[in-house]
Amino acid sequence: MNKINLKNFYLNLLIILIVFIFDRATKLYILKLTEVETSVDIYITPYLNLFLIWNKGIAFGLLSMNESIIYNTITFIIGFIIIVILFMMWKNNNIQRYFLALIAGGALGNLYDRIVYMAVPDFIDLHFQEFHWFVFNVADIFITIGVFCLILVELIYNSKINEKN
């Protein structure tokens, strides 16, 4: 039982590290571009641009204020949520732990930026003609995938178990 737990722990840790490193690599690449040019606004495809924005708030640019009290409170809440996710991941033995690891990796990536840069760099700008989706980063992709998969698991996998019972 302990061996299984350790295996799971290392596997989860590996997922978290991969997500975190990948997120950091992309952010560092974008930040290096800003050293060369004053602003990053790169055209890649007709539907995708790289456009750097610094977000001090939470999702969708909410609570992005210059007051340090609000900023520190949000950072503290995010840190608390990450600890809860890591605890759930440690306790869970189902497939859900991998999705929780994805969320934890992405959340740690954003938390690192909040602590180091005092803001999170967002740079992926998906758009169709003039209609732009929210600008996001790689960490956001992994968090969204993880949450989406958790919802699916909750809807499909757990409902089947309940039916069997």
Add this chain to the structure above:
Amino acid sequence: MKKIKTFIVLFLSVIFLNACSTVAEGLSGSKKKGSEEFLINKKPPLVVPPNFGELPLPKLAENKAPADGGLNIEEIITQSSSVDSNVEKKELNNSIEESIIEKVKKKKIREPNLKEAPQEVVKEIKKKNFLQKLKKKISRN
């Protein structure tokens, strides 16, 4: 009911953990800038330096009256300016008189005073005048 709770928890975690932002936010200029090109440093107020009393006094008295008897530039400038102003005033007042005097002097130069001149020179001048008059008469005839 449990499902609803889990969905709410997941939704809140997405909101807090995600860090996506709107494009308008970036275009409005609220994005963080790397360089501090528009940073304004407030200058501190002027304060007397701590060793200000120890500094030597400026030697203004010596400059005004040089001991070597050399030229004092300040006096020269003031004098020259005063002289110039006086001359200008005089010129304005006596401009008509001076112009008349100059004309008189010119006439005197053209017509030499024969009384004060020596006799030999007077004779020669008279001869020249006599010859010129003769020439004029001959040319008229």
